[in-house]
Amino acid sequence: MKTKVSIVRCDRYEPVKLKQAVNKAFELLGGLSSFIKKGERVVLKPNLLSAGPPERGVATNAEVVRAVAMLVKECGAIPLIGDNPGGSVTPRNAYEGSGFSRMAKEEGIELLEVKNIKMVSGIPIASYFFECDKIISLPKMKTHSLMVLTGAVKNMYGAVSGLNKSEYHKRFPRPDQFVDVLINVYGAVMPCLSLMDGIIAMHGDGPASGDLKEAGLLMASQDGVALDAVFSHLIGMEPFDVLTTKFAHEKGLGNGDMEKIEIAGEKVENCIIRDFKLPSSKIIMKIPEPFMSTLASLVRFGPFIVEKLCKKCMICAESCPVAAITVNERKSVIDGRKCIRCMCCHEVCPHRAVILRRNILARAFGL
16 A cells, blocks of 8 residues: 555635645545544644744744644534744744734634643653644645754654753754654654645745745645655655655654655646755765765854844844853854754744855865
8 A cells, every 4th residue: 555645736825725725635635534533632733933924934824724723623623733833932922923823813723832741752742742632733845954854754843842952952963863853753743644835835044044935735644754755756855865754764654665655636747846945054965974974074064143134032042052152232153162053043043144154165065
């Protein structure tokens, strides 16, 4: 049996058209009622990275979540919305800034915040992910400065409580280390369905400072690993070059092999996303393994604060797991000697003031 991933065209967040497209994406998988039953409490888990407004394209669009919530209600179930943003941004601030508070009030949906945690493999996860009946993951189609891409698998890292995320970045700063944390969380709170918001994607230096890309797609699957594999395939990447896909596949948490994935709806060849830019940090991927230890000390990249864009909000400094950032009236600077290049500051900055910068050698090699 092949894993099924549905692809549906949708070019804007107009509520009526969007709901029809979301419903079609689920119908191609057998219909939402095949996964959600009457009376169940269903947590909808969007990607709410920060308190940025919808037009910035950083978060899963609130209208996508509204459409899913309405369909959950039609199944006789109870939708809830829950996420834990990174850094020092609180869920309440993220809900308000991204338009979720208004939408939830209009639809009568509870917005969840962490009250209790459950330790899973030593990782503190918001208890509401274990107190519900089902989880639907609603990731945003984006690049990621540390993990290259962020999709259905990484989206569930939002289940981890608050500033604990920064602590794991400190303990596991390299992608090949951090991926184990992501896979453990995904395995602990695996969703029954994932729907990716690819109507307006983000490419380049995501997940917060990239450029917007009109992809015009919604994709769904009960297998988040397969969904991520199709995402990477559409932008011209090998699925197993994405560490979350590779390791989740190897651990039996899903299928990342394109030959074993069935596409329903639009044809893959008609949905290729051209000129999709990967983050500057992709230089790591380009260094051959035998030369990694030698070149890694020479070919460098890292976060840099653009002073004229910095609003002195302190979010980056408060989120830095190694206290490498100084922000005051005179300067905003990252101490390169302390920086572990976890990219937390780049990820959480709401003003696009933290950029990724390469050294001269990296640029000379075209990295």
